[in-house]
Amino acid sequence: MIVKMLHRKGLRSEHMYTAAFASIGLTVVSWVGSLKYEPRGGVDRADRWGIFVGEWAPTFFALGLALAHYEREDAIQEARRSEVPSDLSSL
Structure with a gap:
């Protein structure tokens, strides 16, 4: 996916909006x-x-929106991962 690749390369939604x-x-x-x-x-x-x-x-705005959505979803997934206990032996 292009958006994922752009994000991995360090581009963020703010960069696309600026462009x-x-x-x-x-x-x-x-x-x-x-x-x-x-x-x-x-x-x-x-x-x-x-x-x-x-x-x-319009292309840069669209990429900015796509990256913003990807960044939001990535933050949500990261928050969910941090909520999962790392020590499963406590269960």
Whole structure:
């Protein structure tokens, strides 16, 4: 599962949310930059750049939500494991 692998690699939901907000800002920067530095392309080319980068934000938000859910479930399982007595001879 991709979410489990991302979590094992050290990525957390906060990282994905940060990337999503950064990509929103990068969308505006790429649109303005394309208008300014590629005047021959015009607004159409700037729009394409903005849309291309803008498509990243929902993906990062979705991964952030998936990681948040995984982190919550992982915390619940960890809490359950700590409740189980380690010495079964007391039973």
